[in-house]
Amino acid sequence: MAAEHHQLHFVLVPLMAQGHMIPMIDMARLLAQRGVIVTFVTTLVNASRFKTATDRAVESGLPIRLLPLRFPCLEAGLPEGCENLDSIPSADLIRNFLDAASMLQQPLEQYLQQQQQPTPNCIIADSYLPWTSRIANKFQIPRLIFHGMCCFSLLGSHNVQHYNAYKTVSSDSEPFMVPGMLHRVEITKAQLPGSFVVKPELEDIRRQIREADLTAYGVVMNSFKELELGYVEEYQKAIQKKVWCIGPVSLCNKDDLDKFERGNKASVEQNQCSAWLDSMKPKSVLYACLGSQCRLVPLQLIELGLGLEASNYPFIWVIRTADRFAELEKWFEERIKGVPMITWPMFAEQFFNEKLIIHVLKIGVRIGVEVPVKLGDEEKVGVLVKREEIEKAIKLLMQEGNEGEERRNKASELGQKAKKATEEKGSSYLNMSLLIQEIMQEGQKKCSQNKES
Template identity: 45%
Template sequence: MSYGNRKPHFVLVPLFAQGHMIPMIDLARLLALQGVAVSVMTTPQNTARFKAVIDRANAAGLLIRFIELRFPCAEAGLPEGCECYDHVPSLELYKNFYEGLSLLREPLLLYLRQQCPKPSCIISDASTPWTREIARELRVPRYVYHAPSCFFLLCTRNVGKHKPGADAFERLLVPDLPHEVEVVRGQALGLFDYPGIEKLRDEVAEAESTADGLVMNSFRELETAFIDSYQKDLEKKVWAIGPVCLSNKETGDKFTRGNKMNVDENYIRNWLDAKETASVIYVSFGSIASHSASHLIEIGLGLEASKRPFVWVIRDKEMRPEVARFLSEGFEERTKGLILRGWAPQVLILSHPSVGGFMTHCGWNSTLEAVSVGVPMLTWAHFFDQFLNEKLVVEILRIGVALKANTSIVYMADDAEGLITREDVEKAVTELLEGAEAEERRKRAKELAAKAKESMEGGSSCEDLRFMIRHALELTDEASDA
């Protein structure tokens, strides 16, 4: 895009969580590809996580830099080094984490006042409502970036307006929705509709109501009716600019996206290359969810019983003695599986032709990554927006199978027991991969993947990104003339 003699400068303010930072870094790349200079607020630990990605972008001539600030752990009552949401040791300390994040307001404002070119726009995660004051002082437009699906945002908004006092386990139809969707009330709460964070909830709502627009990691062909309804309800422009994971064109970008791996890239690729097309189940539940030893063992036994090859990601903190013992007793040798401990290059794995299904928690990033490569999903939601994402995948898009349909649980703790069995896993894997319905499901998934790619290559998402940039620059010009 041509911007005359000026150089647009967008500032991105993420929530420091893997599921929020990864798409924000992808958004930074997309903006830089449009000729925008981009600054991303970060902290030392988060810089280390994404340095390789930014170095690759800079080497390719893209103008992306970090604004590295010290995270005030001690001031917020957090353990030293707790700079990422994923590292918060207990539910009780999440409120402290948000308070620590808000303490970055003054350091960020001081930094931005000294920048040349000055910021043209701020795009801030919905979890950082304090950026509205920075945008006001700098007289620049501000967009709110929403990490969840628009379907989730619309459902929770509608349920909250019409059924605010419903019992947590009451089943109800979501009001004013273009599709008939039944939910458990406690599974349709907004991200901040929880006791103890009412002040943050109100600040987030105020920040959204005063924003100059909303940015979504989605694409119109996926959520057309929900984007249109949400935009109409809020009376604000919604820019759907995803799936941003498709900005990772090179293998190196897919591999370094996120944490460092414990296994060589070629080892994973060679293992997948040896498997038949669409035969492998990829199993991963994101960076936050954690499971009891019994649940992990049931998953393992169910995968074994399915007689399907699989790639199974087990987080380091889940490797309890019982799990380690189970795995060491010949599990890998007698199954067709590959177990990855810690972090896995998810986009790289999902995009391999041998992967035919994805057992997932239905986090929105994981969901979009599967959609973008046409891989059907075996869903097991754990908390927050995941329950409604599961509804979208299984009931509306019809590209997934629920591991436990119609569950009423509203939060799956890491010590939960007896929620799934090996029989559940075996049955769901078989349903996902075998039979006429499975073939139709794969066909729908591939059609959505083609639309996702088209949206990012000159289609609706590419247009929304360009319109969003121009809209921000027009608002900046108006503020300068005022």
């Protein structure tokens, strides 16, 4: 199949945040494995984080081009080098960051104009970068939206807004039914993604995102049909656009060292982490991962650490540290020296994700968080979950009884389905073929129209 469309050229433009860039890098690899030329747009600082991944992809013969553009930090009122959302010192600078990102439009356009062959056939851009729709219009090519969310969460958000469902409750903590879902889903207004409560200074950006979404050709999802239990079709009907689920895209990357090294440098070597895991019984280690945007106060993180410790299960916990976390680092040095650490955020669509995991897929245990921690409000919120609740949830998750075994079996089955979906003839594999075929046809149609004119 690769030989049929080796001239296709996709331009990928991710939001500069780890949870958005990493799947886009894997998506670039996935497209390139099918013979599609890919230009991956990023900035100088972010390019250094993924240099290993792109270098190895190029060395292996994959047609991936890394395009590092200068990020206009100073012009947008950002500190120099603040080129990723995880490096923003304050939530008040989110507007500045998005403004800086929009300034990449002109240099990207200039680069694409200077490239005589091959001209771009498609642009896949993060939904938070609405200015990419203007580039798509300029080059008369389809623009596909990339969402970091699943179809279940996107449909839930869409239906709440479409039916004004959140206006039926009198308080932020009162649960209400999400209309138009295939399962019974209840949520509170406080738990809704941030798009429902937008700061006035960001309202114009939210409007631009909505307008750009309406004009998009379709949506690309890092999910797979078997995970969504009918929600791909429901979401597609709701937005009246094509939706291609091509994930989990991480399964296309077989290079463990590449996956370990990309992003910020870890304080623990890969071999050290692997050796420790190999010394443990199978399925006995808890992995605590809370995301690159986690800014919870040290007291809450210490409560999490104490809960992990009290559970008496071995665990890996990778955590993002900074100067303000000196208290936390000292606590770790005294209690669990040598264990890897990680971070956690609680925002955006994660409460919808929880509904999918707990009530629909039935593969998890709630820890009990009811209120999101919005960027900039960490100090106000303080400690949300006590160590006893953390310990209880861990023991419930890791228990050996029928309930725990059933959860593990269901999760294992989904893992097998995910693997099968990305293999040849699997649902995600076929969706990628259909996506490439559709963009090829659009390109041929454009060529025919140009010849006629």
